[in-house]
Amino acid sequence: MTSIDVHELTKEYGTTRAVDRLSFRVQPGRVTGFLGPNGAGKSTTMRLVLGLDRPTSGSATIGGRSCAQLTEPLRTVGALLDAHAAHGGRTPRSHLAVLAASNGIPGSRVRAVLEETGLGDVGARRIKSFSLGMRQRLGIAAALLGDPRVIMLDEPSNGLDPEGIIWIRELMKRLAREGRTVLVSSHLMNETASFADHLVVLGRGRLLADMPMKQFLDSRSRPRVRLRTTEPARLHASLASKGLTGVPAEDGRWVIDGVTAAEIGALVAGEGIPLLELGDERATLEQAYLDLTAEDTPFAASPARNRQEA
Numbered sequence: 356m357t358s359i360d361v362h363e364l365t366k367e368y369g370t371t372r373a374v375d376r377l378s379f380r381v382q383p384g385r386v387t388g389f390l391g392p393n394g395a396g397k398s399t400t401m402r403l404v405l406g407l408d409r410p411t412s413g414s415a416t417i418g419g420r421s422c423a424q425l426t427e428p429l430r431t432v433g434a435l436l437d438a439h440a441a442h443g444g445r446t447p448r449s450h451l452a453v454l455a456a457s458n459g460i461p462g463s464r465v466r467a468v469l470e471e472t473g474l475g476d477v478g479a480r481r482i483k484s485f486s487l488g489m490r491q492r493l494g495i496a497a498a499l500l501g502d503p504r505v506i507m508l509d510e511p512s513n514g515l516d517p518e519g520i521i522w523i524r525e526l527m528k529r530l531a532r533e534g535r536t537v538l539v540s541s542h543l544m545n546e547t548a549s550f551a552d553h554l555v556v557l558g559r560g561r562l563l564a565d566m567p568m569k570q571f572l573d574s575r576s577r578p579r580v581r582l583r584t585t586e587p588a589r590l591h592a593s594l595a596s597k598g599l600t601g602v603p604a605e606d607g608r609w610v611i612d613g614v615t616a617a618e619i620g621a622l623v624a625g626e627g628i629p630l631l632e633l634g635d636e637r638a639t640l641e642q643a644y645l646d647l648t649a650e651d652t653p654f655a656a657s658p659a660r661n662r663q664e665a
């Protein structure tokens with residue numbers, strides 16, 4: 356099995372410490388979402404893993420070897436870092452053919468990945484005429500070219516239309532099901548929640564979290580129930596008898612903090628209070644992420660209060 360191992364990794368650019376003694380492992384067989392505010396060090400880490408930059412100290416390896424040691428790297432790791440990396444004067448076919456030839460990859464893979472990424476009909480067009488979404492698909496085609504065990508994608512949904520976003524989501528899940536190691540950075544929390552099984556979160560170059568998605572959501576949220584009843588006065592009294600408070604929401608529902616739907620269900624059933632709806636309110640990844648990274652977001656807009664004071 357081929358994991359990505361980052362160990363005590365540090366990268367300094369002059370006085371900026373972009374990555375700060377970072378250690379984590381990306382396991383095969385699942386999609387790992389790579390999150391963090393702007394400038395947190397995600398792209399730098401990916402470049403270090405790919406051997407495109409040298410660490411100040413520490414190590415980053417794929418299957419126990421540094422990328423620089425790999426003679427045909429695209430057969431081990433495929434990456435999308437910059438959708439504009441391909442030369443605009445080339446065609447997708449020639450761009451991919453050059454990559455295939457220099458990595459010992461059979462030419463038949465070029466057509467296969469063009470088809471897989473939906474570029475089968477535009478393989479002979481100049482890349483400079485491509486939209487951002489098409490360039491993004493070409494970058495993904497290049498990442499898949501060598502049928503690698505490890506795939507790293509930096510903001511893969513950038514520029515993709517809704518159909519493309521669904522396609523990339525399903526592709527990443529399938530790659531993980533095939534036992535590959537998939538690391539994906541994104542700023543889109545709903546998106547990440549829809550495909551990631553595991554999360555690695557950075558803030559100012561340091562590790563803030565490394566855990567399964569469900570554990571991340573559970574660890575950063577309190578239980579909360581949302582319900583609808585035809586008898587709010589009886590519900591209110593029943594809640595009060597247990598030291599609970601229901602807060603009416605704008606949509607006619609009630610929100611109760613600090614309890615689960617199972618607990619409320621048992622309570623109201625015992626008293627015969629009719630319910631039209633009852634459910635646990637799930638924490639969103641966006642809420643959990645913002646809560647975790649609040650202190651590590653260097654480019655957050657100032658609150659309105661501060662602007663008024665200025």
Ligand SMILES: Nc1ncnc2c1ncn2[C@@H]1O[C@H](COP(=O)(O)OP(=O)(O)OP(=O)(O)O)[C@@H](O)[C@H]1O
Pocket residue numbers: 368371372373391392393394395396397398399400
């Ligand atoms: N080549 C470089 N030279 C100097 N500083 C750099 C270089 N590359 C990155 N940095 C700095 O390192 C820090 C981390 O940047 P990086 O691009 O890795 O963050 P990121 O998490 O990928 O951010 P974003 O979400 O905005 O893409 C930033 O402060 C950035 O300015």
